[in-house]
Amino acid sequence: MTRDEFIDYWTANAGIAMEELKLSGFIALPCDCGGCSCKGWQMTNAILYQLDSEAFLALPQEYQDEIKLLEGR
Numbered sequence: 001m002t003r004d005e006f007i008d009y010w011t012a013n014a015g016i017a018m019e020e021l022k023l024s025g026f027i028a029l030p031c032d033c034g035g036c037s038c039k040g041w042q043m044t045n046a047i048l049y050q051l052d053s054e055a056f057l058a059l060p061q062e063y064q065d066e067i068k069l070l071e072g073r
């Protein structure tokens with residue numbers, strides 16, 4: 001499943017629009033939890049990431065940039 005497909009799937013299931021998702025600070029990030037229902041992506045809230053945390057710094061640059069945008073800093 002591509003990232004865009006995951007976002008479509010997630011917003012359809014949650015019954016909300018992509019714009020709402022962004023306004024709420026949500027971001028789709030790669031997931032390797034290995035869960036049997038895992039689609040290879042997870043929807044998480046950007047606000048959960050501290051910008052100097054290991055988890056944040058381990059993300060690819062493009063996602064770091066997106067989180068910064070979502071957090072407005």
Ligand SMILES: [Zn+2]
Pocket residue numbers: 031032033034035038039040041042
């Ligand atoms: Zn997962």
